[in-house]
Amino acid sequence: MSFSLNDVTRVIHDLWPLSGASAWDAPGLVTGRGTDPITSIHLAVDAVSLTVDEAIDLDADLLFVHHPLLLRGVVTVAEDTYKGALLARLIRARCALLAAHTNADVVVDGVSDIFATRLGLENARPIEQGDVPATGIGRVGRLAEPTTLGALARRLAALLPATASGVRVSGDYGDPISTVALCGGAGDSLLRHPLVTSADVYITSDLRHHPASEAREQAGLSTGPALIDVSHWASEWLWLDTAAAQLRAALPGVTVTVSEIRTDPWDFVVMQ
Known part of the structure; x- marks a missing residue:
């Protein structure tokens, strides 16, 4: 064919x-x-x-x-x-x-959906619901077993391809974590969403100083999530293998390959 x-x-x-x-x-x-x-x-x-x-x-x-x-x-x-x-x-x-x-961000088996699946979230649903059931921006769900913020960060470090920026965390290492909200790629626009503020942790990328600081200050006044900031490229790279498999199934005989080149823009960090 x-x-x-x-x-x-x-x-x-x-x-x-x-x-x-x-x-x-x-x-x-x-x-x-x-x-x-x-x-x-x-x-x-x-x-x-x-x-x-x-x-x-x-x-x-x-x-x-x-x-x-x-x-x-x-x-x-x-x-x-x-x-x-x-x-x-x-x-x-x-x-x-x-x-x-963004059309690949919102679908079932899209960027955030695959991120949630690979992290082991159960009953994950969109943070912002799309027009089609089960589609939308971001995902929120529960871990099969509760963990700590530090252990979750280490799990992310093992799951994601390595980058210079690594995994940055705002919160106490031992904070208990059961409910996780996440958004592959840049997701600080969702910081005030009720499903994010009610989660134990929010995982996304490109968190800027002021939105992250304000979110953590608000958490100190009432409730709110710990924050985990991961590489934008790494959080989206996870989707490529699933997308490749879908293309192979839909296009029999077509060779489909996935790049493993790190296109994260940062090359190294200097620790103080």
Whole structure:
């Protein structure tokens, strides 16, 4: 069985419908000719120089990423800009580029759902419910057995691929943890959500100083979660294996590979 880029795009949008994307998002096909045949797909979180080179070296027909390369307004794709250079290399290599971003965050077996499953949360449900049952942003559930904040942080460190920033924690090491809220990727917009404030801990990425500080101060006044900040890339990388398996099932005969290149932007830390 053979598949064109149009066929593969339809499959991807069936698995991760564009209707689930946030209004500000820009998922979908970035470059590629719809009639071109697709025999190989390479998955990565980010379209950066290393993953583009990897896809071209693998002779992939499609680089399928989580983060859209053209999310913000662009007025030029000249090759002396990094985005223009990436697109030019992909086009010359006849490698299409397609992204599934927030539309892959909200679905069953999407980014946050897989994160929750891998962490062992039971009866996990969305923090913000989507239009379709069981879909939405983030997840909240209970651990099969209660643990401590420190032990949970160590479990996360073992689960996630290693990064320079590691796992940062706000809370006492021995705090009891049963209910966990999480959001793969940047999730500080959910810090005040009732399902987050009522959880024992909230796990997400890119927590900024003031929102994190205010959330912890509020917790000291009443109730509120401990906070665990993990690498944005690492929390979303977990989804790629599941996405690859879904594509292999839907596109028999197509080779689907997953990048293990760390595209987290930080390379090392210096401890004081």
